[in-house]
Amino acid sequence: MTPLVFIDGDQGTTGLQVRQWLAGRTDLRVLQLPPAHRKSAAHRAEALNDCDVALLCLPDEAARQAVALVRRPGVRVIDASSAHRTAPGWVYGLPELDAEQAGRIASARRVSNPGCYPTGAVALLRPLVDAGLLPADHPLAIHAVSGYSGRGRAGLDDHEGAAAATAAPFQVYGLGLQHKHVPEIQQHAGLAHAPVFVPAYGHYRQGIVLTIALHLRLLPAGVTAARLHAALAARYAGQACIELQPLGADADAQRLDPRALNGSNRLRLAVFTQERTGQVLLSAVFDNLGKGAAGGAVQNLGLMLGLSAPWQLQAEAPAQAQAQTHGGLLAA
Template sequence: MSKQALVFIDGDQGTTGLQINERLRGRTDLQVLTLPAAERKDARRRAEAINAADIALLCLPDAAAREAVALIENPRVRVIDASSAHRTDADWVYGFAELSPEQPGRIASARRVTNPGCYPTGAIALLGPLVKAGLVPPDYPLVINAVSGYSGGGRAQVEQYEGAEAGSAAPFVLYGLGLAHKHPPEIQLHAALRQRPIFIPSYGAFRQGIVLSIALHTRLLPAGASQHALRAALEQHYEAARHVRVLSAQQSLDAARLDPTIHNNTNDMTLGVFGNDAEGHIVLCAVFDNLGKGASGAAVQNLDLLLSGC
């Protein structure tokens, strides 16, 4: 690859694409290629741009992302797909760098990388290490609750809260009540679960940020799976992680509440283990930016790993 890598962002005017552009602003190690407005839906021009790039970043709806991949004829083009089109595809490397010690290397050498979903990032960050350590059974009847900022719904939802009719937007919305959301299969696969978790998403009247929580009953966990044991397993897993930190026991005791916006405009994530030993109740929590570690921040992290592997 040339000293200055050519990066094409397909879908650069969407929420994630705009954020990636902003994060790459001022970089001298790469050149960002975008298409004029009149050419963004021109299949021929998109194909030319994708095949000319060293790395293509796809910030598109699922169907359009699959179409973009089908346009690739140049075998040297590497792809990061920010859609959910390939998140459970065995031919794509899962772009959660903290998944395991080996995952950054897998991403760095990959031709095709699929960015994690925003909510799955938090769920997998919590569950993956605990299932692997044998502290949460892979068949545990999991219920995952998550509240995101309204930007998680894309440009249309942002307009609803920030446009002319902003005053009529709901302060809080629970959705996905048909329990057929696209995220559970991704969470099940990458957290090594044996059954599909129940996932209950929602969004509030704040622009960005996520608090995700998972409640556990200690009576359904293996012997010794205490708050301390779960926290220790997470601390060990993320000991060397740059972007993920685990609250200590004292920090957890001192935390009276969790603010979903604390990591806005960063690629960072905080994990916490809370509980009531007398009642046998534990709550796992993750806080991060749905536009950062949940989208554009992770995409740029994966881009840097691809560049390091060139």
């Protein structure tokens, strides 16, 4: 039977993107609540227990409540919030984390989708830690700039609503150094200590540039930019959603555009170096609503249901497929 997927929170920024990725597919059905029932605990509980996979696009506390509403053992859950990213019993939903992670996701009952920033940070750091090129206790500072959609509905209101004319062009936040993504990055990158994480929002809708600077003199003897690049190349060889730029390109002529991969589920990594000073810059570019959220969630959904490349966005697909009544719900 064609699997049934319920998107709890399908009106938010991530939920809407998930619906667009899934629109027009014939290898699954999407279960939707009518507008009048979306905030009804009883109707949500019914949908959560009628589906094969529940995809939660909710704030953290609402996601925890949704998981508590799932009673039927056969229901599998993908949580796109940060509620369960370091929780025992949940599989971390970054398929490229290591050679076995895609298989773990495919067989999991509970999958926690990575955060947008951690997707880039973990993808850059974990292979280097695993290879022994970057000590787990190395002091790290991570800088990242996201489009304002990373703030969810509040970001859209500030930058696209009546207040758009006075919206700040650039904002650095998380200055208390307690951003909720830090424990996730530390755990899944294999770090012994919390990195310094400095996030920011720009006055553009979506897309992320994330950078991590390293000094080769502080790394183990013999570590070079070429070895760092080779470790990333070895980890991501054959991965459809991650690309690594060649080492040694004319870095001074390059620019990192956070919007370069918008609308895709791709993650572009790079290693830049200055041999004279022994400095290295690791970078990641991706869509915070693509590989950093909805695209990643749909990639995990495809693994769990054994579907072929559902993360390839159908550019001409409508944002919402036609729906028909299904037991008091809407099945698209």
